[in-house]
Amino acid sequence: MLKVGSRGEAVLALEKRLAELRYDVGAVDGRYDQQTWQGVVAFQKYAKLKRTGTYTLETQEALHAAILPEGLHxxxxxxxxxxxxxxxxxxxxxxxxxxxxxxxxxxxxxxxxxxxxxxxxxxxxxxxxxxxxxxxxxxxxxxxxxxxxxxxxxxxxxxxxxxxxxxxxxxxxxxxxxxxxxxxxxxxxxxxxxxxxxxxxxx
CATH class of the missing domain: 2.40.440.10 (L,D-transpeptidase catalytic domain-like)
Structure with a gap:
């Protein structure tokens, strides 16, 4: 589980994956700050998961299978x-x-x-x-x-x-x-x- 305050390669990989899918995480720097939290929440909202802002196993599995979001209009x-x-x-x-x-x-x-x-x-x-x-x-x-x-x-x-x-x-x-x-x-x-x-x- 990763959350605000976490640091390291796992956070960096998370930020890179979210940024790849166009979620706004701010600086991709391996630091789980408030902007990373916003990016995780945005993904959880789009994927209809619990809006915790924490990188849980459920979120990890969904992110692994995720594709680029699509607009409706x-x-x-x-x-x-x-x-x-x-x-x-x-x-x-x-x-x-x-x-x-x-x-x-x-x-x-x-x-x-x-x-x-x-x-x-x-x-x-x-x-x-x-x-x-x-x-x-x-x-x-x-x-x-x-x-x-x-x-x-x-x-x-x-x-x-x-x-x-x-x-x-x-x-x-x-x-x-x-x-x-x-x-x-x-x-x-x-x-x-x-x-x-x-x-x-x-x-």
Whole structure:
């Protein structure tokens, strides 16, 4: 079993295998850090395994037999972004095909009432991520303060809904409606994805 904090050749082999299948593990350096954890979780989500982030025997067997993930909406062409809410993953396709599979956390579908970080007013709603076909409308570099918290490198695809970096990206859907990814992933994602890129949200 490998987990956060593990190091060595076994971790390096794991990272190489995940990267080969386009899962985002960050640096392939033999260190099981939080970004490696995100990559393992993304694979577990895609393979419909327990979302532990730990490299168990079950995960090892599934990874050994795994093939390159496939998108469900090729009709949108290239490039495109597919967000599978049930699985909790984002598939990013560039002009050449599948670029990366990313673990994300979307709307919790739970009611919330919180005090706005900007206005101080009470805001209530349901943590719902909109389904449908959209496009990246605009991007904001760095941190942005929203009513419900801070967003890092947000890419807006519908009204105030964005794909953005967050310090907290658990294995399950817990957001107010945005699509969270790790801070490290958002660094390259923001710089790579262009305005106008099609986004389909389903599940």
């Amino acid at each position: 090729p009709e949108l062409g290239l490039p495109r972004i597919e967000i599978d809410i049930k699985r909790g993953i984002l598939l990013f396709f560039d002009e050449q095909g599948l670029n990366r599979v990313i673990a994300v956390s979307t709307g919790s579908n739970r009611k919330y009432c919180e005090t706005s970080k900007k206005s101080g007013e009470r805001i209530c709603g349901v943590g719902h991520t909109p389904r449908g076909t959209f496009r990246i409308q605009y991007k904001i570099s760095g941190w942005r303060e929203s009513d419900l918290g801070k967003l890092y490198n947000p890419l807006y695809f519908k009204d105030g809904y964005a794909i953005h970096g967050s310090p907290s990206v658990p294995a399950y859907n817990v957001s107010h409606g945005c699509v969270r990814m790790s801070i490290a992933t958002s660094e390259w994602f923001f710089g790579t994805v262009k305005n106008g890129t099609p986004v389909i949200v389903f599940g």
